[in-house]
Amino acid sequence: MTNPACERWHLLLQADHDGELTASEATDLMVHLAGCAACRAERDGLAALSEGLRALPRHAAPAALRAALTRQAAMPPAAAPPRPRRAWAGGALGLALAACIAAVMLLPRAPDPDAAAIASHIRALQPGHLTDVLSSDQHTVKPWFNGRLDYAPPVRDFASAGYPLLGGRLDYLAGRDVAALVYGRDRHIIDLFVWPSDQSGSAEHVASGYNTVAWNGGGMRFVAVSDLNMAELRGFAALWGDAGR
Amino acid sequence: MADTDDASRFARIALPHLDAAFSLARWLVRDAALAEDVVQEAMLRGLTYIRSYREENPKAWVLRIVRTTAFDHMAQQRRVAEVPLDHAAELPDPQRSPEAAFADAEGRTALARAVAALPDELRECIVLRELEDMSYRDIARIAGVPLGTVMSRLWRARQMLRGAALERQP
Structure with missing residues (x-):
């Protein structure tokens, strides 16, 4: 003593x-x-x-929370006056977050879920933000969305075709909470955003070095984003067609 | 009412500290889902306070709002039993080696549990000091207590944590 x-x-x-x-x-x-x-x-x-x-483990803010707060900050409850069309250059925020905020800020004027999907994808690639539920089992991932979304996104694993399911997370896109399913392809990551929509038509899109393939099926809009080459990303989209979308 | 300038100013100040905000909330309320609610609400509060923001340390400002919100929630809930203060009587014996107590994964798990078991007002001081690297002055401002209270709370928290570790190591 x-x-x-x-x-x-x-x-x-x-x-x-x-x-x-x-x-x-x-x-x-x-x-x-x-x-x-x-x-x-x-x-x-x-x-x-x-x-x-x-040395204790840090509790990083969940990706869905970050997304929700970014949106809150970009779109205050008040009727907003015209927004400046620029992303701020907050050094600590980093380029990816700035890009994301810019995309979200621009949403009300020019709804472009595809561009927002790329921003979400980039943000999610930051450490610790990729998945909220980490599982290659579609029967684990699908129920995880219960109660977190007002719809049940289709969840499938395509590991046998070389596109293993890695997990899922909540994201915010097209003015609503959406399911983001995360798939792997070699060393690339594919984010697949799924939400109910009666929009029709497929689309392909290249921006900022990311490829986007969008399609509809079963009353859902699917947007796949990845730095994977377009041919393989199309192959991924085709799997969903074969699975009876 | 908050307008766009307020919102962007708030985002510039608060978003870089979101991980710290969540971590503090998580340590205070000891539940991940509840911590999310706390941070959500704290950020809404922060947005309405942004015009009165004058402090030089944005992280301390954000953490103060999170701390206040978390304590409000805890006061409402009071669902987690607290460790009685007389645990503080179990002071460590410095003759025994404290260095080894936290070295392995098992030791760290036990340490995390011991932190979670601290009384709220001690837990917030130790988390702010050791995990968020806040100065005594910032902790005093965040917790709303005098500097001397911060020092004595930190001392008690540390004695209890060391005591818990040595208890594990006969």
Whole structure:
């Protein structure tokens, strides 16, 4: 047990450890530490604890939350005056988030879910944002969306065709919450956004180095986004056709 | 009413600290889904407070709103039993090696559990200091207590965590 006489040093020890000590206090403490083994042990204990605490896993904000808040910030509840057509250059935000915000901000004027899909895809590629539910089992991924969406997106695994299901997440697109299914193809990632829509017609799209293939089926709109080449992305879309969309 | 300028200013200030906001909420309310609700609500509150934002440290400002929102939720819920304060009596014996206690994965899991078991007002201080790297002054502002209280709470939190670790290591 520590020496009761040393108690008055404890908060100084701690302040020193936290980098909050003034120079004169630090000098006094140094003199005391030189002659007090108990306080030196106390200091080492604080250091060991800090090291342990700083190694604890961080809880990064879920992708869906980030998406929702980005949208909230870009579209306040008030009737908004004309928006400036620019993305801000907040250094810490990073290019991907800026691109995403820009896309979301532009949505009300020029609804282009495909462009927004690319922005969502880029944002999701940032560490820790890709999947909310991580599973290659469609029977795990599909129920995960229950209660998170007001519709049931079709979920299929195409691992046997070389497009394994990796997981899913909630995203925000075309003015609503949508299901994003995540597939792998070699080292590429495919995001497939699915939401109910009576829109018809297929489309292909190349922008910012990303390929987009969109189609309709079963009352749903499908938008696949990836840096995968167009031919293989078409192959992925065709699998959904074969699966009876 | 918030307009677009407010919203973009708020986004510029708050979004870079979203991970810190979620992490703090997660440690305070100890539940991922609830933490999401807290952050959502905190961000809405923040948007309405943005015109009064004057502080030099945006992260501290964001965390203060998250902290207040989280404590409001916790006051409503009161569903998690707290560890009684007299646990603090179990002070560590510095003669035993504390360095080894947190070195392995098992030690870190136990440490995370010990943090979660701290009383709310101690947990918030230690999380803000050690995980979010906030200064004493910022913690005092976020928690709304004097500087001396921050120091004594941090000390108690640390003693309890070290005590819990040494309990595990006979």
